[in-house]
Amino acid sequence: MKSALLAFMLLGTPVLAETHEVRMFNRSDRGVMVYEPSFLRIAPGDTVRFVPTQPGHNAASIDGMIPEGAKPFKSRINEDFSVTLTIPGSYGIKCSPHFAMGMVMLIEVGEAHAPALPDDLPPKSRARFDEILARAARQGHPLPLLKKADRPPS
Numbered sequence: 001m002k003s004a005l006l007a008f009m010l011l012g013t014p015v016l017a018e019t020h021e022v023r024m025f026n027r028s029d030r031g032v033m034v035y036e037p038s039f040l041r042i043a044p045g046d047t048v049r050f051v052p053t054q055p056g057h058n059a060a061s062i063d064g065m066i067p068e069g070a071k072p073f074k075s076r077i078n079e080d081f082s083v084t085l086t087i088p089g090s091y092g093i094k095c096s097p098h099f100a101m102g103m104v105m106l107i108e109v110g111e112a113h114a115p116a117l118p119d120d121l122p123p124k125s126r127a128r129f130d131e132i133l134a135r136a137a138r139q140g141h142p143l144p145l146l147k148k149a150d151r152p153p154s
Contacts, residue, residue, distance in 0.1 A: 017045040024057035033103035065092025090115040102128040
């Protein structure tokens with residue numbers, strides 16, 4: 001017993017990671033084809049659980065919108081999916097079937113810059129990201145903008 005207590009004291013108090021739930025909707029008070037919330041600010045090591053509250057949705061990282069070294073991910077349609085994000089930075093997330101309809105969200109892990117939006121984003125997704133960044137700024141979470149020229153080469 002004493003050795004267990006000593007080990008606990010030497011190793012310090014463990015940091016508890018959080019789990020954040022994101023619901024996926026066909027329609028909500030924020031519009032059609034939305035993630036709620038559409039913006040998360042989390043700590044490295046936290047988990048995000050995507051829940052298809054209504055059918056036909058998934059969660060997938062957007063090519064070119066995850067930090068260098070982060071592993072891309074994609075869930076199955078209509079299935080709960082959890083991902084633990086350990087690398088700080090901005091993560092752009094899409095619903096694969098509804099990407100062109102603007103079903104996207106942004107997750108900021110640790111200290112991050114706003115992502116440089118890829119040129120090939122569908123117009124509705126680009127507009128939704130603009131809304132997300134503006135809403136985050138109004139809520140006191142402004143993300144410094146990262147210009148495309150400042151992005152590391154892929």
